[in-house]
Amino acid sequence: MKKLGNLWRTVGVTSVAASTMLMMANASGAAPKSHALAPIKIGISLSLSGDFSADGIAFDQGYKLWAADVNAHGGLLGHQVQLDVVSDASSPTQVVTNYQKLITNDHVALTFGPFSSLLSLPAAKIAARYGYAMIEGAGGAPSVFQAGLNNLFDVSLPVKDSLVPFAKWIAALPKGKRPANAAYVTTNDAFTEPQIPVAQSIMKAAGIKTAYYSVFPSETTDYTPIADAVAAAKAQVVVLGSVDVPTVSSFMQAFEQAHYNPKVFIATGGPDQGTTFAKAVGIKNANGVMVPNGWYGGATTPGAQAMVAEYVKKYGGTAATISADVAEAYSVGQITAQAVKATGGFNNAKIIKYLHSGVVLSSVQGPVKFDKLGENNEGTAFTFQWQGSNFVQVNPVSSKASKPVLFPKPVWGK
């Protein structure tokens, strides 16, 4: 018993001593003066491997850039932002599992979208099941909005309008310069397919005949016979519906091998991938290649150049080599931050209601205003072109920032 009494005495003395030391430490200012708020977790599934990995990594960079930026400015309502990023390997099945885990297991407060329309729709469905808002930057296909989800918001331009400035430019060319025919070839992807008929109808109305039209499956790996068929059609314009660099580089390689030099070559995805694209095709071959997009490194929208400077500081490269994906992801963060601030918290129901209110928000891609389907109808489509080693805006022609189009496209390798 005596030993036990000694033990209690020792514990008591030690406790008093420890408490006194802590109080002294507090008084001397060694402890934080105010209680820091708990960090806020945002769940994201990204294609860090697989078919969309180049875009997935760029999205990762954009999200991280935004998180670092917002944390440097005090966080979201005082909460530091923690990104919980998991890889979906570009799989629409895995993306479902990932968001299920992020919401039910990791208990994230908010969710940001994955890359591509293919993955955004199943992701948004899962988020809707748990009442979460799915704010995304790369799910602009009509099929995504046709699902009628109340919780889905795409901060970027709806994809069906992406080729409109390009098609209008072609249609407006003087008759002597205007190409006589065009080839349209696209992968059967929700992102690419809706763009082609819109461009085709504008060009057709201007008297540009369709020399070739074909849809190929997204799992195609040998593009040579399709590219050879396009080359054999001898169209003066090629509109390629592509989502990645390998597709575009394979077509370009086959065109060069077939000594086929269209006057205009535009691909819906791939040429916007900066150095990844330039390295894959060679910078000389890139010359004159066009791509539609909603943003580029020289954009003068509010905050764009600050983001560009931060990107270059963190990841290297130049403004011209920054993928538009980075801005799309960054915009998701910006729109979310504005919604959180306006609603005064992280309540997803309030955020969804606020985003549907018709309010005009601001992002590095320009103004954002959602309709009842979650489409951003304020977005502007641009066309960009590789000119030498520069990636420049060339459309819409009415924009002051647009440079003259390099037309006709130089022959491959020149």
Place this chain on the structure above:
Amino acid sequence: MNSSALIHALVDGVLTGSVYALMATGLTLVFGVMDIINLAQGILVILGAYLSYTLSVHFGVDLFVGLLITIPTLFVVGIVIERLFVARLKGPERTAMSILVTYAISLVIEGILNEVYSINQVQLQAWYVNRSFPIFGIYLPYIYLLGFILAAALLGSLYYMLYRTRFGASIRASLSDQTAAALVGIDTKRVATICFGIGVAVTAAGGMIYGATNAFNASSSYDLISRLLTIIVLGGMGSLGGALVAGILMVMLQDIVAVVWSPIWSSMSFFVVLVIVLSLRPQGLFGKQSARVA
């Protein structure tokens, strides 16, 4: 439909198909001799492509000259994999276990390649990669012709080794019946190790041609291994001639359907043929059921 596009599709089918046949040959040789299904074959092709990329970009070595380094290197890689992992697989579950083990190996190699080279796609460059020459009204790409010549030379060498050398006789004996081969004094373990090395070594050549005709990263291996497995199943597992015929048939059929009909049906057309062939000949075009039973 344009006739030149059809001729192009036919020629491309033969030229590209031969390169796929070369890559699949390694896979079918290993299965024939060892009853091992090497799921790492796809990533080893990509490793071969990256080795060529490194030699070309960092040391200025021509893609074909570089094969003098990459083929022996991958032969050694194959030997190491066989000794460390494959040779340890014993018993009746050996074939099934080999799928798991080689898949694990492929994941490890994929991770290393992603770490070293990043996941951004690259493509091998050389003066002959994008150039072509006119012949019979079409432009024939140099790289496809050179790839075909390389594949033909390597397949010819492999054929010579198998049918004109003593070691080849040992391999063929092991292909037919491993137990009987061991009973007549053939060192079947040594044969297996060298066969695995050869099977991996051919991926250096296949990888170089693949990397020169496609932008690739480590993830490209998944598509490759599915194609290679399909080729050896159609040709008959363990049959070298079957791999050659099936490789050419696969690419040619897909290319022709893409041009004549629609690209949408090109992949499916091959699988329709595969299902028909397997329902009539479950052992594939040139496979021998008796050899597998043994």
